[in-house]
Amino acid sequence: MTQLASVGDFCPNPDCEAYGDVEANVIIRYGKTRDGRQRYQCKACQKTFNERKGTMFYNRKTEEKDILECLALLAEGVRISSISRSKGFKEDTILSFLREAAHHAQEVEAILLNEYEISQVQIAGLWTYVGHKKVATSA
Numbered sequence: 649m650t651q652l653a654s655v656g657d658f659c660p661n662p663d664c665e666a667y668g669d670v671e672a673n674v675i676i677r678y679g680k681t682r683d684g685r686q687r688y689q690c691k692a693c694q695k696t697f698n699e700r701k702g703t704m705f706y707n708r709k710t711e712e713k714d715i716l717e718c719l720a721l722l723a724e725g726v727r728i729s730s731i732s733r734s735k736g737f738k739e740d741t742i743l744s745f746l747r748e749a750a751h752h753a754q755e756v757e758a759i760l761l762n763e764y765e766i767s768q769v770q771i772a773g774l775w776t777y778v779g780h781k782k783v784a785t786s787a
């Protein structure tokens with residue numbers, strides 16, 4: 649049985665010592681927002697956040713599922729032009745998903761590994777598209 653890391657399982661604050669760590673057990677429920685979303689607090693940094701905050705999808709209108717499917721297809725080696733045709737996104741849009749995903753690499757990797765059964769090697773290949781992977785030489 650696979651388990652998907654979701655908001656409330658880890659701290660989304662990049663400055664926090666427990667940032668992105670689903671094993672840390674530092675997140676507690678902290679009431680609800682005015683519009684009824686679950687709110688959480690991190691015991692390590694005391695920051696509060698709601699269900700959407702801290703996910704790469706916080707400000708995007710595109711369905712999370714569509715974005716993740718694009719990333720999963722890319723990771724499986726499907727060409728961007730093919731994904732663009734089948735999903736109806738511009739190639740630039742797909743690359744922007746990828747660039748944004750790279751900023752939330754740990755979270756995105758957890759989802760791709762667990763929910764889409766993408767391998768670590770495939771994920772590493774995914775990041776090479778956007779140069780996320782640290783390389784020994786610099787331009």
Ligand SMILES: [Zn+2]
Binds near residue numbers: 660665691692693694
């Ligand atoms: Zn924290």
